[in-house]
Amino acid sequence: MSTLEYDSSPTSNDRLRRLVANQPIPDLHYRVVAQSADDVQNIENAPAVSMGPYLLKSGQASLLTTISVYSLRGESREQIRLLYMNAVAMQIWKEMGKAPKIIGAQVRPARTALLTFGVPFSK
Secondary structure, X not given: OOOOOOOOOOOHHHHHHHHHHHOOOOOOXXXXXXXXXXXXXXXXXXXXXXXXXXXXXXXXHHHHHOXXXXXXXXXXXOOOEEEEEEHHHHHHHHHOOOOOEEEEEEOOOOOOOEEEEEOOOOO
16 A cells, blocks of 8 residues: 655645735725614714714814715615715714614725715825
């Protein structure tokens, strides 16, 4: 009976893992938040309406130049409005007592999303 000897050189999977590990992973700057039809009935759930006054009242007006919130109309009752919020906006939103339903993350907002509060996306 003979024993099989295996080649110890790297496999294609090993090479792929090394290549992927050496590639920079883009920062996912925006969280995608879904709001339902019930959520949008309350005007306080609109960042353009509620975030500015909150920042002024809490003494955090300096953050106005770092917040970026885009919105896009959704396609279902459960996701009637999609918000693309950067990290600062997300932090403030949570401070305001909101419980965002995060459904994704991406480097920048969708091309068809509109700036609804704060400053535009920039690299």
